[in-house]
Amino acid sequence: METITVINGSPKGKKSISLKFVEYLQKKHPQTDFRHFHVAQDIRLYARGADAWNPLKEALGASQGVLWVFPVYVFQAPASLMRFMELIAPMGAAKAFSGLYTACLSTSIHFYDNFAHDQMRGTLEDLGMSCLAPFQADQDDFFKPQAMEALEYFFEDFLQAARDKRPVQRKFAPLTFPDLKYQPSEPTAPVSSGKKVAIVAETEAGGNIGPMVERLAKAFGGKVDIVDLQKLTIRGACLGCMKCAFDNQCTYGDKDDIKRIYETILDPADIIVYAGPVVNRFFPARMKLFVERRFMRTHYPFMKGKQVALLVAGPLCQCHTLYDTFEADVQVSEAHFAGAVSDEYPDSASLDRAIDTLARQLASGAEACYLPPDNFFGVAGRKMFRDEVWGRYRFVFQADHRYYSLRGFYDFPQKDWRMRLRNFWNMLRLRIPRLRRQVRNTMPGFMVKPFVDKLNKL
Numbered sequence: 013m014e015t016i017t018v019i020n021g022s023p024k025g026k027k028s029i030s031l032k033f034v035e036y037l038q039k040k041h042p043q044t045d046f047r048h049f050h051v052a053q054d055i056r057l058y059a060r061g062a063d064a065w066n067p068l069k070e071a072l073g074a075s076q077g078v079l080w081v082f083p084v085y086v087f088q089a090p091a092s093l094m095r096f097m098e099l100i101a102p103m104g105a106a107k108a109f110s111g112l113y114t115a116c117l118s119t120s121i122h123f124y125d126n127f128a129h130d131q132m133r134g135t136l137e138d139l140g141m142s143c144l145a146p147f148q149a150d151q152d153d154f155f156k157p158q159a160m161e162a163l164e165y166f167f168e169d170f171l172q173a174a175r176d177k178r179p180v181q182r183k184f185a186p187l188t189f190p191d192l193k194y195q196p197s198e199p200t201a202p203v204s205s206g207k208k209v210a211i212v213a214e215t216e217a218g219g220n221i222g223p224m225v226e227r228l229a230k231a232f233g234g235k236v237d238i239v240d241l242q243k244l245t246i247r248g249a250c251l252g253c254m255k256c257a258f259d260n261q262c263t264y265g266d267k268d269d270i271k272r273i274y275e276t277i278l279d280p281a282d283i284i285v286y287a288g289p290v291v292n293r294f295f296p297a298r299m300k301l302f303v304e305r306r307f308m309r310t311h312y313p314f315m316k317g318k319q320v321a322l323l324v325a326g327p328l329c330q331c332h333t334l335y336d337t338f339e340a341d342v343q344v345s346e347a348h349f350a351g352a353v354s355d356e357y358p359d360s361a362s363l364d365r366a367i368d369t370l371a372r373q374l375a376s377g378a379e380a381c382y383l384p385p386d387n388f389f390g391v392a393g394r395k396m397f398r399d400e401v402w403g404r405y406r407f408v409f410q411a412d413h414r415y416y417s418l419r420g421f422y423d424f425p426q427k428d429w430r431m432r433l434r435n436f437w438n439m440l441r442l443r444i445p446r447l448r449r450q451v452r453n454t455m456p457g458f459m460v461k462p463f464v465d466k467l468n469k470l
């Protein structure tokens with residue numbers, strides 16, 4: 013009999029949809045021993061001390077493989093699962109994971125589930141695990157026979173890989189951390205701007221991030237709201253309870269500081285900078301928690317029109333997921349992602365200049381209300397939200413539906429009657445062979461004509 017450790021990263025514990033996919037596998041594989049650990053729901057237990065980890069370590073010792081099962085929560089794995097990953101080394105459990113075969117199984121609506129998997133995979137590879145390709149399901153795949161056949165294949169292949177001790181290629185190279193000991197100087201010409209600046213900072217891990225945050229605040233002339241996540245009262249991560257879906261009221265309400273910070277500091281800000289060290293190829297779990305809890309705003313573009321950037325201590329250039337997650341989040345939110353500054357500079361003076369430049373760019377972007385066209389992240393992300401809120405989740409996300417209806421978010425091409433008529437008419441015309449040949453031969457000139465016409469009028 014084979015033993016598989018199942019690490020459930022859903023805050024909903026046994027009520028997790030993702031876990032149902034594992035329970036399906038259990039029914040199909042009665043001879044396999046599945047040992048479940050609801051680490052996200054029980055995160056307080058795992059944070060309490062190393063003893064709490066003994067049952068898990070014991071299960072890992074008896075296991076041929078580890079399945080990580082989680083939902084995607086705001087572009088990444090849930091904050092509580094990230095916290096669990098942070099605790100592995102300090103609680104002396106890293107050795108128990110190292111060398112084991114592993115794979116991730118997620119459910120989501122596929123909204124940037126690739127980011128969540130890249131972060132998880134990189135972290136598992138850093139733990140020395142042999143990480144196989146993931147299974148990334150839509151929740152509704154559970155009811156699709158073809159998808160469930162694929163799930164069975166995935167699991168059997170996973171067992172076979174562990175039995176055969178199959179060689180597994182890493183997807184991500186090990187990280188090299190920058191070794192700069194940052195010693196900031198005083199800025200000579202701070203930016204003078206009437207714009208409101210907020211820096212959300214996670215500085216617990218020490219290192220360069222504290223001095224970097226201070227330096228950035230000074231570069232803005234000191235008129236900055238610094239939200240120090242360590243000083244906030246936070247009751248917990250998002251529970252996935254979806255109480256917010258109807259009317260944007262979070263179950264935590266005013267019981268902790270998060271709602272107040274969003275309403276009084278982030279909403280009025282023109283510029284937001286998220287600052288923290290790289291931990292497990294992302295920001296620390298507490299920053300993820302802070303970002304995740306804004307799910308009370310469900311799918312509104314909550315950063316609309318703002319200038320947003322990152323300040324990072326650590327190997328940002330090797331952690332594309334960290335950069336891309338914020339770029340995508342900001343774009344979907346109809347805001348401008350102005351980039352990032354990390355401490356990957358050879359000396360403090362160069363980093364000083366980079367921070368000054370960031371402050372100037374953010375301030376001038378805010379003055380100009382700069383909002384360049386989005387790339388695939390923003391365009392595709394908004395289309396997904398539009399379709400999902402209009403479609404299968406409208407009855408749940410009623411607040412989003414009201415917002416989207418009122419602001420013309422439902423810009424489906426089906427409603428564009430002019431475009432539909434034009435297509436109909438032109439497709440009819442192009443059935444005439446002579447016309448078809450003519451258009452084919454003159455296509456590039458035909459397509460560029462309106463652009464040339466506009467240029468000629470300038």
Ligand SMILES: Cc1cc2nc3c(=O)[nH]c(=O)nc-3n(C[C@H](O)[C@H](O)[C@H](O)COP(=O)(O)O)c2cc1C
Pocket residue numbers: 022023024027028029030031082083084085086087088119120121122123124125151250252253254304307
């Ligand atoms: C707070 C929250 C954030 C979410 N964020 C995302 C997301 O960024 N991308 C996505 O595809 N799905 C997202 N979802 C949908 C969940 O991933 C999906 O409902 C999942 O199946 C829930 O699994 P679980 O029941 O195992 O927790 C989110 C759901 C919640 C509650």
